[in-house]
Amino acid sequence: MNRPAPIRLHKMRTLTVSALAAATALALGASHAQVRVEAPSSDIRGRAPVVTIDSVVNESVAGQAPAVGHTLKANASVVDHDDDAITGTTYLWKRGDTEVGTGHQYTTTPDDAGQTLTLHVDATTDAAITDPAIGFATRDVAVATNTAPTAAPTITGTMKTHQVLTGHVNYNDAEGDAAGTHQYQWYTATDAAGTERTPIPGATSDRFTLTGAEQQAYLVFEVTPVSTKAPTTGLPARAVTARIPGNAPWASAQPVGTFEVGQELVASYTYHDADGDAEKTGADGTKFRWVTTTPESLNYVTVPGATTDRYTIRPEDVGRYIWVIVTPHALTGTPSVGASSGVAHGEIARGPEDIPFASDPSILGTPDHGQTLTANFSYQNHGTSDPGPGTHLYSWTRSNGTSISPGGNGPTYTLQQPADQGTYFGVKITPRSNLGGYGKPVYLKTAVESPYRVNGLSVQSSRTIDIPMTISGRSGSRAPSNLRVGASRGTQGTVNDQPITVQLIGPSGSSVGGSRTLAAGGDSETWDVNASSQTPNGTWKLRVTAPDFGNPSLSADITEFTLQFDHTP
Structure with missing residues (x-):
């Protein structure tokens, strides 16, 4: 095979020798004689740099044939056998005649599917000192027609210590290729985007049990989707949780x-911990x-x-x-x-010589508006000195545990506050001796609740009105089967001998129990109804109907409407 003629360099070297100097040098035979020779030399031939494309690797899925969305990386080396310095290396990716990318990395696009890409790598030396100054190499890279699978992961579960979180792949493959065995990794992260993440050792399944160490961090579920047909491995996709809550423990304690x-x-x-931490x-x-x-x-x-x-x-x-x-x-x-x-x-705390004791404690009185409750007990002292009674301590409370103030620190309490409706009353009695010693406290509670109460309204001749009572904060889903209803009528002169009718309406809007008649002015009625079909909370109503008083300007008054949820001692 004939090689092409080498291209001549455009630089010459000159050698000049003086005849006299040459003759003198030969005659003298001096080894140190200087001789100057001038004559044109032959042309010097140059060589282009040699480019080798060592590899094109799949950066997205190592070892897998390139597919759409994969990043390819070219690794090339350059040698110049004349030791000329390499002044530049360029990369060019082409699909047919179309330039699609530059640089040593290229990410394939859907247009590349099923196509062959050509990579051009050029290396240059200084054209002023050598010719040829450019070397190049090419390599073809086939992009698979089939696309890699994708995933859009999500995370479900309760973010609480010892609870299990589940990662869902949400696999997809454009060609419908079946799913293979996916790859999983869980991370903790310091940011909501999950970029600053640290892999959790051993957390390589689609489930993860919170240990408590993840509190105040974000959790990242990463899945690399895998299909059964090449290209089998897709790009990793991630889902990030909200910040894993962390709650301090708390304890309720008392000496016993x-x-x-x-x-x-x-x-x-x-000991309590909302996150389940031991x-x-x-x-x-x-x-x-x-x-x-x-x-x-x-x-x-x-x-x-x-x-x-x-x-x-x-x-x-x-x-x-x-x-x-x-x-x-x-x-x-x-x-x-x-x-x-x-x-x-x-x-x-008490000493052996002074031990006050409260025996036979009781609460006297009716728990109703304006009524007075009295805490009663018999004082004794079991200490060796047996001192007499001193100033005892009292503390009245309502059934929801709230202390009563003012007025709740004496032996008696008179019900007069709005909060005194619909509640039991308790009292703590701490006996005290005249020597200052304190005894063991005793606790009492009223046997029945106080009723709810509203003031009434006037009902005019031949009219019907509703007197509302709104109740809230009661426990349970049903009213009692023996709800006690009360209604009182005022006195109004000429209409006193005219009866009026009253009927309880529950929060549902339906009537509860039968109607009652307040026959004359000053009458009061209490009756029990089965209200278990109603919720305890809501707006109850007393529906009042007046007869024809013979004059439309005449009216009758309902002075009180009461409901008592527990009236059985």
Whole structure:
């Protein structure tokens, strides 16, 4: 095979020798003689740089034939056998005659499906000193007609410690190729986009059980979809949860035991954690602190060294409440330390010589508006000194646990506040001696609820009106089967001998029980109805119908409308 003639370089080297100098040098034979020779040399031939495309690799799915959406990366090397410096290397990707990309990386598009791409790599040297100065190489890259599968993952489940989250692939393949075995990885991330993520070791299935370590972070589910037909592997896709909630633990605690000098109290507490994190115990776990207060003040006095779950009552604790303060610690999760909390048992520490005692306690009176309740008991003292009674302590509460103020700190309480309707009443009695000692408190509750009450309205001759009563906050879904209804009529002179009719209407709008007649002025009626078909909360009505009084300007008054949900002792 004939090789093409080399291209001549456009640079010449000149060699010049003086005849006299040459003769002299030959005659003298001096090794150090200088000779100058001038004569044109022959042309010097140059060589182009050699480009080799070492590989074109699939950066998206390693080892897989290129498909639509994959990023290809060209790796090329250049050698110049004349040791000329390489001044530049360029990449050009073409689909047929169309240039589609430059640079050593190219991401295929749907237009490339089933096509052959041609990669051109050119390398240059300095054309001023060598010719040829350009070398190149090409390589064809086939793009699969079939597209890789895709995924649009989602995550479901309850974001709470020990709960299982499930990643859903939502697989898709444009050609309908069946799904293969997908690849999964779960991460924790510090940002909502899931970019700053850290893989969770071993979390390589489509399910993940929250351990508590993920609290206050985001969770990322990554799936690499796989089909059964080439190209089998798609690009990884990810779903990100909201921030995993983290709740501090909390504890409800109180001391339990006999509140006498020398007796040991135990911190009885219940640990709670909304995220399901287990309690941390031991020296670095849940902490305890015992404090005391006077009955008149909540200024804590910390007992030095009392930092375990047990406490022995000291002589100096007599006459004081004893509290245990618990600071819960969680084994996992963030935050792991809860707020400190605690309550006194309700008893005041006592000594052996002064032990007041309340016997035969009771509540006297009817729980109704304007009525007075009285806390009653018999005082005794079981101490060795047997002192007489002092000023006892009383605390009245309603059935929802709220303390009554003002007026709830004496032996009696008169119902007169709006909040006194529809509730039971309790009282805590702490007996006290004239020496200042406190006894064990006793707790009482009224046997029946107070009724709800509204003032009435006037009903004119031959008219019907509704007197509304709105009730809220009651527990349960049904009203009682023995709801007690009350209605009272005022006196109005000439219409006193004319009867009026009353009927209870439930929150549903239907009548409840039969109607009643208030025959004359000043009459009052109470009756029980089965209201179990009604909800307890809502607007109840007393429907009042007046007869023809003979004059349209005449009217009758309903002074009170009451409902009592529990009236059975």
